[in-house]
Amino acid sequence: MKDKVITIISSTTGIAKENITENANLLTDLELESLDVVTLVAELEKEVGKEIPDKDIKEFQTVGDVIKYLEDNA
């Protein structure tokens, strides 16, 4: 799941994979904007085939949070 999430973040944002670590904060480190976050969510939904409710997006602080969420909710 880790490789999949990092690949999707990289393809959605244009950030090189090697610069995306599990500890990276989506907003402050990777400098994603809200539009980037919802684009990421939409791409992740397509990849994992499962809906991510809007209320859960606030749990996505770091890359690791996204990975854990998808593992827990797969």
Place this chain on the structure above:
Amino acid sequence: MLDIYTYENLSSQEALEKSLKNYHIDKYELIYNEYGKPFLKDRDLFFNISHTKNTIVIAISDKEVGIDLQVKSYRPRVIDKYFTPSEQTLVDNSLDKADTFTKIWVKKEAYVKMIGQGLSYGLKKVDTPLLNIKVSKKDDLYLAVCLKDS
């Protein structure tokens, strides 16, 4: 009352401090709601911040306020998931889909930021053609401001 301040290359904190000096506020304390929206403690002023690239905008008002600044963009998958049927039709029928997309997006964002829940509110619950929110453009930057009761 609504004032909007624009800065280049400042942090959110620096921009807020600079803006609040216009209201003779040198010291302030921030409190946050459960969704993380900041408010000025014990003040009758509301503020909201948005930034994109190196530009930051701050709206200050006596009413609850949300602001969004966005570079012109086009994200088809976001349309599928987050736009209402009437918004999807507007984009479909537009000659400049990125222009229409970005206008709708900044309105949605400004609205959910005014509400104070951000993305958690549910973007598809916000049907922007029903809202009285104006969008201003400068080059490829789009700005929307939403005041309570818009």
